Amino acid sequence: MEKPVREILRRLAERSDDRAMPGSAKGMPITWAADPFKMLISTVLSQRTRDESTHAASGRLFGRYDTPQKLMSAPLEEVEELIRPVNFHKGKARAIIEISRILTERHGGEVPKTVEELDALPLVGRKTATCVLSYAYDLDYICVDTHVHRISNRIGLVRTTTPDRTEEELMDVVPRDLWRSVNELLVRFGQEVCTPLRPKHDICPIREFCDLYLEEQEGKGRA
Numbered sequence: 001m002e003k004p005v006r007e008i009l010r011r012l013a014e015r016s017d018d019r020a021m022p023g024s025a026k027g028m029p030i031t032w033a034a035d036p037f038k039m040l041i042s043t044v045l046s047q048r049t050r051d052e053s054t055h056a057a058s059g060r061l062f063g064r065y066d067t068p069q070k071l072m073s074a075p076l077e078e079v080e081e082l083i084r085p086v087n088f089h090k091g092k093a094r095a096i097i098e099i100s101r102i103l104t105e106r107h108g109g110e111v112p113k114t115v116e117e118l119d120a121l122p123l124v125g126r127k128t129a130t131c132v133l134s135y136a137y138d139l140d141y142i143c144v145d146t147h148v149h150r151i152s153n154r155i156g157l158v159r160t161t162t163p164d165r166t167e168e169e170l171m172d173v174v175p176r177d178l179w180r181s182v183n184e185l186l187v188r189f190g191q192e193v194c195t196p197l198r199p200k201h202d203i204c205p206i207r208e209f210c211d212l213y214l215e216e217q218e219g220k221g222r223a
């Protein structure tokens with residue numbers, strides 16, 4: 001069945017509002033999310049890393065180096081130490097110094113505003129690029145991470161096997177004015193309700209629209 005996307009996102013926003021933490025966006029302090037450089041670097045640090053470790057590492061790093069011009073000249077060993085709680089911290093330290101150098105030398109110290117230019121930076125893929133563009137520049141992109149990919153497929157908004165295809169299909173079914181909301185709403189929902197292993201159907205405000213839930217109910221009815 002065709003999904004009432006606007007209603008689904010409205011209900012997720014309603015439950016999110018009830019639990020909203022002031023001053024955060026994508027789980028990050030709002031000052032980082034609003035600064036394209038800090039948003040970009042934090043998102044690279046967050047890859048395969050828990051939020052708490054990302055926040056701790058980002059806070060320490062930006063306390064010392066808060067611009068590309070400063071970070072490009074930072075000693076590698078010191079940056080490794082500052083970001084140590086994150087996974088793959090050595091590779092990420094090298095990458096963020098190199099990103100800072102490229103931003104400074106090729107982009108006038110600014111974070112570029114296109115997926116293609118961002119995608120060309122070390123450890124920056126499409127997901128990181130669309131997150132930065134939507135959160136820091138308020139541009140119309142759908143940032144598809146593991147939560148958005150999983151939940152969109154469970155509900156039946158899309159039928160895909162990769163995040164890139166999910167992004168393309170979501171752009172067809174989600175009204176454009178809601179693209180930027182998708183990531184924040186689904187990430188929080190995915191952490192608290194529609195979790196990877198045991199989704200909490202019993203407290204889910206959108207289960208009547210969810211293919212996975214409806215299929216499970218149908219299966220139980222047949223058993």
Ligand code: SF4
Nearest residue numbers: 194199204207210213
């Ligand atoms: S009904 Fe279950 S699987 Fe479907 S969106 Fe809700 S929590 Fe996720």
